[in-house]
Amino acid sequence: MVKAIESPAIGKHDLSEDRLRWMLRNMHLQRTLDNRGFQLNRQGKIPFALGSEGHEAIHAGAAAAFNRGKDLLVPYYRDLGLCVGIGMEPLDVLLSMFARAADRSGGRQFPNHYTNKALGLQSFSSIIAAHVPHAVGAAYVMKLRKEQGRAVLCTFGDGSTSEGEWHESINFAAIHKVPIVFLCENNEWAISTPRSKQMAARDIVDKAIGYGLPAMKIDGMDPIAVYLGLREALERARNGDGPTLVEAICYRFLSHTTDDDDRTYRSREEVEKFRPLDPVPRFEQYLTDNGIMTAADIEAMKREVLAEVNDVTDRAEAMPFPDASEMYANVYEGTHEPWL
Numbered sequence: 001m002v003k004a005i006e007s008p009a010i011g012k013h014d015l016s017e018d019r020l021r022w023m024l025r026n027m028h029l030q031r032t033l034d035n036r037g038f039q040l041n042r043q044g045k046i047p048f049a050l051g052s053e054g055h056e057a058i059h060a061g062a063a064a065a066f067n068r069g070k071d072l073l074v075p076y077y078r079d080l081g082l083c084v085g086i087g088m089e090p091l092d093v094l095l096s097m098f099a100r101a102a103d104r105s106g107g108r109q110f111p112n113h114y115t116n117k118a119l120g121l122q123s124f125s126s127i128i129a130a131h132v133p134h135a136v137g138a139a140y141v142m143k144l145r146k147e148q149g150r151a152v153l154c155t156f157g158d159g160s161t162s163e164g165e166w167h168e169s170i171n172f173a174a175i176h177k178v179p180i181v182f183l184c185e186n187n188e189w190a191i192s193t194p195r196s197k198q199m200a201a202r203d204i205v206d207k208a209i210g211y212g213l214p215a216m217k218i219d220g221m222d223p224i225a226v227y228l229g230l231r232e233a234l235e236r237a238r239n240g241d242g243p244t245l246v247e248a249i250c251y252r253f254l255s256h257t258t259d260d261d262d263r264t265y266r267s268r269e270e271v272e273k274f275r276p277l278d279p280v281p282r283f284e285q286y287l288t289d290n291g292i293m294t295a296a297d298i299e300a301m302k303r304e305v306l307a308e309v310n311d312v313t314d315r316a317e318a319m320p321f322p323d324a325s326e327m328y329a330n331v332y333e334g335t336h337e338p339w340l
């Protein structure tokens with residue numbers, strides 16, 4: 001089954017007005033935190049930052065469909081908004097950027113590589129698609145233990161679907177019908193490699209057909225469409241009906257990271273062509289058109305988000321770095337607890 005959800009999915013959802021406002025706040029929080037990372041990098045205060053501008057609707061919609069306290073999230077580095085959306089504190093984002101000792105990885109993990117066991121947010125690596133077999137393994141454990149009502153949500157970019165590990169994982173998950181949803185955040189680029197140089201298939205959902213996996217392609221610039229698609233796919237997994245591949249179409253508006261300059265490989269015209277699809281103003285328009293928020297409400301929300309981000313920036317910056325004596329703690333020795 002390959003299917004598309006019409007977008008915008010407006011009027012066909014069960015989300016309360018409070019939940020819709022929460023989604024917009026999540027999107028603003030993500031963008032504000034992203035901007036803060038780029039600012040701090042340019043000020044020379046942090047070595048590296050990564051933006052997810054253009055992915056906000058995917059993150060808000062997926063977070064709304066995620067079942068906190070039950071589901072497991074195995075994300076990738078561009079998922080700041082999704083991690084915050086399932087409950088990660090903005091302070092943790094800044095502690096990761098500043099590499100402070102109070103960071104959950106002790107200030108030693110790469111920025112944007114979050115973890116939080118209590119939230120079911122599994123640590124992952126930068127190696128493209130290396131986390132996908134881990135996610136499938138976790139879902140296999142859920143199946144072996146006959147745990148109903150739980151699922152794994154595993155995300156990755158379009159480029160990751162060219163990796164051997166991705167194909168092996170999808171194949172295994174489909175054969176064993178493990179409770180997992182594979183969410184591809186298709187932003188057209190893998191650093192400087194456009195999708196046309198990454199794969200000959202027209203759509204990423206096409207790859208599911210060869211593995212006998214249900215798939216759906218959705219508008220990743222519309223948080224409601226993402227919520228509806230993910231809710232359906234996660235429910236299927238939680239009910240024991242196996243995995244689904246969801247392809248969410250979005251666009252990467254910024255350079256890959258602060259170490260990259262996208263002007264060297266793509267035109268400004270291309271970036272501007274996608275601007276009208278920017279999920280943040282598009283969703284604001286929906287909320288004001290439907291009388292859910294006024295322009296003044298949105299301005300107040302943005303000010304409140306900025307004040308929170310300013311506060312956690314100051315707090316994180318004031319905290320100490322890890323002590324050098326901690327360098328090898330939990331690397332070659334130390335406590336180890338299983339995840340599930």
Ligand SMILES: Cc1ncc(C[n+]2csc(CCOP(=O)(O)OP(=O)(O)O)c2C)c(N)n1
Pocket residue numbers: 078126127128156157158159160161185187189190191252256
């Ligand atoms: C196995 C492997 N090869 C190459 C890299 C270098 N690399 C880091 S991010 C990236 C692009 C991945 O693109 P995509 O999966 O589309 O995710 P996006 O960054 O676009 O969200 C590459 C090639 C890597 N980290 N791991």
Ligand SMILES: [Mg+2]
Pocket residue numbers: 157158159185186187188189190191
């Ligand atoms: Mg990509």
